[in-house]
Amino acid sequence: MPLNISSSSSSASSFMQRLFKIIVIGVVAIWLLWLLSPVVVISAGERGVLTTFGKPDEQVYDPGIHFRMPLAQSMHLMDVRLQKGEGEGDAASKDLQSVHTRIAINYHLDPRQAVNVFRNIGPSTEIAADRIIIPAAQEAVKAVTARFTAEELISRRTEVRDAIGSLLRQKMERHGLVLDEFAIVNFAFSRSFSEAIEAKVKAEQDKLKAERDLQRIEVEAKQKVASAKAEADALALQRQQITPDLLQLRKIENERAAIEKWDGKLPGVTGGATPFIQVSPKN
Template sequence: MDLDNVVKMKFDSGGKAPRVLVPLVAGLILFFVAFNSIVIIQAGTRGIVLQLGAVQPLVLHEGFHFKIPFVQQIIPIDVRVGKAQSDQTASSKDLQTVNTTVAVNFHLVPEEVNKLYQNVGLAYEDRIVAPAIGEAVKAVTAQYTAEELISKRSEVSAKVKETLAAKLSTYFMALDEINITEFKFSAEYNNAIEQKQIAEQNALKARLDLQRIEVEAQQAIERAKAEAESLRLQKQEVTPELIELRKIEAQMKAIEKWDGKLPTVTGGANPFIDINKMK
């Protein structure tokens, strides 16, 4: 094989390689572009559209969507109900320290997630929700005494919910439910409450005992009055005729009981005489 034939073969093989690679590269580029033009928004989420870094007014709903490759970026954000729990320390109206645990259910307003992302970002729970819970609890707790926080718990919870809902709405979030698990006070206050309850129980017992004594005394007075009235009426009805009648009734009862035998011994002013010995 001479040199001219070798050079000719090399040029022929070199010409075929570009003709094969060009369509392949073009196909890969088209596939990559097409792949980056498609976005699927999952259930329970929304898509925030960034175009060259700028947040767009359009919010993508669940399902299949197109985007401009290399120009638009889609940020998925969860709009399902979420839970945040926070431990808070506040002061009551009577300056008692109150520790409470608050659990909150909330969700992002789906149509306004782009505004939330633009103003707050994705760390909205740490930046907005937790501080808002603390502010709402402190603002409402200061309106009630420690005792009222317990006795009016449902009212306190409703006010905290109203206050917190207003705060979250300014950041495009909606409050679903709030649950104040418990109010905890200092050991000194708990001891004072216990002593107060004991004192109230003792005072109540004393009042009940006094009422019982008063009732019993009144009952005794009424019984005495009734007995006195009965005696008075009986005294008014006693006459000489009634006395004679009672004597006759007594004699009749004695006769009914007599067995017909005379007594063997009689007595009186004279000495006792045995009648059997005189026979």
């Protein structure tokens, strides 16, 4: 029985075409449902800005379910959660030293200003960081750094940080952004200035060590003087207590101790005849 190859190929091709049409229709239907959906869900940490034919509404929409007119209205989601940013730049100190500063900030979009930020900056906080925060941070760092000498930037770091943070906070608030935390990650100076600072610190440490050594020597000398004075006072007191009667008493005590130790034997004499007891002859 002969096989009809052309008929089976055409049926397979027809099936594939129908399947492709179904997939395309399904995708278009899903897109239309999403586009024409009147329901919008705003999640926690977001705020909504509703636009009608591109014009933003003045109301800021809180998290929850909201309705819109399909095709005519769109809901734009604005992230109001905490954001982190870092930046660095070069500036000059009051004594004209080159300073490379690196900073880190935490900030968020003021929910009440979501519409103004959307209208003036854009729908993304990343756009706000590029357009507002980085230039404002660089300007604040340069303005404050110029008030302090390079050495003061190190010794008065907290004051410098607060001054930069205050100035940056004012600039960000004008654009609907809130500065939560500001930190100076690092101050970097020229190599020659860093070496000069290290030499100064070492000299101060050597000075402190010399002062401590001098204090220790003075204390030891005072201790020796006090010890010698105490010994001299003791000897003087002993001399005052020595009297002829005391010397006679000590002599008697020594003789008594010698008698108590004597065993009654006379010492042997190997040469000469000089007894210590003489006997006179009778007449």
